[in-house]
Amino acid sequence: MISSRSSCRLRLPRPRSFLGFMSLQTGTELVSLALLFNKATGIYGLLTLFTGFQMSILQFTAYFISIAVIAVLAFCLPHIRKGTPFQNLLLAWVYAVDTIVSGLYTTAFATGWYMQLKEMQATVASGAPEEEEFQMVEPRGETTTPVRDDGIDTAFSMVLIIGFTLIRIYFSLVIMAYARAVILRFVDERVPESDEDDESGSAPNPFAEGAPLGEGLEGKIGRYMISVGKSYWLGGRKEDEEWAKDVHSKFRSSRR
Structure with a gap:
């Protein structure tokens, strides 16, 4: 009981909306389009190689990663409205990893x-x-x-870097929350529940072997992506209700 409560306290935030007034689907589309325009600079960066421009290995790898992210976005963007579990899960992972990598590059x-x-x-x-x-x-x-005023300029630059990083983290949480909602909706509609899943409070894995999405290469990749943070992706309504009750009880006790 204690371990379950501690896991609820340490869970990742799960936004219910985007900026408080837009749906997660709309937020995911807007964030993905913003990332697409941002990564488009990687194409121009690689084109500068043909003009004889010298760039470091760090710059070259950053531009190459931008091209790879554009390819993934082109593959996943049409499936945001369709609510396809694999593509939305892949988009969430790519955006989260790109946020970490971009933070490391920015720091470097x-x-x-x-x-x-x-x-x-x-x-x-x-x-x-x-x-x-x-x-x-x-x-x-x-x-x-x-x-x-070099110190002031440096401090201002650091504030901007930290601010943009926090915004990217929030955007990543929005895309992850939408991917989780898509997966759980698919499970409710297409995957039958088992007694083991009911007792654990988590939804069945739609990418498991024998499940509707468990076949082929996408099934293998989906199982791997789900296995990392499985309690987040497949955490059922019981976990959400326990977390909500725990937060509500803390809020009431703090007001006394």
């Missing part, structure tokens, strides 16, 4: 930029003239020393 680029900035500052400081030569003469004859 930001670190490189910061180190380069520090190196430039050290070079200027080592070869700079005396402090008096940096003084600026204003019209009234007063002298002032220019104030460096």
